[in-house]
Amino acid sequence: MRGVPPAVFPRRLLVLLGISLLVVSCRWGGSDDTGGERPPGAPTGVTAEAGSATSVHVMWNTVATEVSHYEVYRGTTKVKEVPGSEHMVDVPRLRPATTYVFTVRARDADGRLGPRSREVRATTPGADTADGTAPTRPAELRGRAVGSGAAQLSWSASTDDRGVVSYDVYQGGTKIHSVGGNQRAAVVTGLRPGTRYAFTVRARDAADNLSPPGATVRLATTGGADGRATAPTGFRAGSERSDGAHHLVLDWVPPRVDGVITTYEVRLDGRVATSLVYGGDAPRDRATYRFYVGREAGVTHRVRIRAMLPDGTWGGWSAERTVTTGARR
Structure with a gap:
């Protein structure tokens, strides 16, 4: 690691967080020498x-x-x-x-x-073979682009004589997503920058009766990489001292997207420092992370964080925070 004391950013560090295994790997210098011989990893966020x-x-x-x-x-x-x-x-x-x-x-x-x-x-819920009535169409469908690669959709609830089990999201005439019947919103990721899209939503009941589509919402993704709505929110950073060393303590709220966020990247002083990969149940409400930055007090650091979205693309960066070692949080 060029210019960085090995003690500050260890190359491999395993940290046990509750029931989640957090893998922290250094991103500076070196490379994976496997030559592509390893099989793919296990999918996360299932x-x-x-x-x-x-x-x-x-x-x-x-x-x-x-x-x-x-x-x-x-x-x-x-x-x-x-x-x-x-x-x-x-x-x-x-x-x-x-x-x-x-x-x-x-x-x-x-x-x-x-x-x-x-x-x-x-x-699966119980079936009612006598149920031949489809739910009403979802109303008040709204949508907005979330930067260059995602769209946020919301709608009002459909009604059904037996109850709505799920809502299906369509891009044009193709079903691309589904959410539970108790949800009224979805975030569609993996879209192309500077592109126009048309979305509709249909409700489904336990008997597989499908409602007519609601009104079509049309939107266009931006041409740049705006990703503010896919960035972690409520990001905070502080300093703690233990055993004669200083640590940065970060906490944040994961982006609200469909799927589970399991991977984060931390940027420290303008450089990507570490990756955080949760190997178990990743936090869905507020996440925390603590790491060593040295023994000297009075050192000021700039830090921010971003998440890898379920479609494999990076979300936006959080707000940047400035923290000084030895200072009260």
Whole structure:
């Protein structure tokens, strides 16, 4: 690490945070010498939610390395295979009122299959075969571009005689996403800069009755990399001293996007210092991180943080904070 004392930024550091394993790796100097021989890593941020009495919507975070496709398993059975550019899928032909376990694996272009993700469970609701009434269409659909690569959508609730189980989001005529029936908003990521998009939303009940689409919302992403709405919020930084050394203590609220944020990057004094990768249950409300910066008091640092979004793209940087070692938080 050029010009940086090894004690300040260790090359590999394992920290146990509650039940989450946090991997911190130095980003300065050196390189991965594996020559691409390793298989892809396990997908993180996997979630599963019932879409109807006979289907489940599975989502995951894009693996950072190049992936040919993802394989989705129900128990030990492979049930779906999707291109590496996608990170969600609907699993149909399930039984009503049944709990299922799903995992996801990534395969690279050379055929190497990575390890399974953590298991996630979803329970389909009971079916009413006599239910032939579709939910009402979602109303008051609103949308806005979130910088150059995402859009934020919201709508009012549909009504149904048995209850809405999920909402499906369409880009043009293609279904691209699904959220639970108790949600009224979605963030669509992975969009192209400077591009116009048209979105609609449809409601689905347990019997798989699909509402008519609501009104179309049209928007255009910006041409630059604005990402403020995908940046961590409430970012705070302070200094603590223990065992004769000074540490920076950071805390923040993860971006509100569909999916789980498992990876962050910390920028210290104008340079990317470390990556934080949560290997277990990543924080969804407020996250914290503490790291060593030296033994000298009165040193001023500038720090900010950003998150990798579930589609594999980086969100916006948080506000920058200035903190001096030895100063009260």
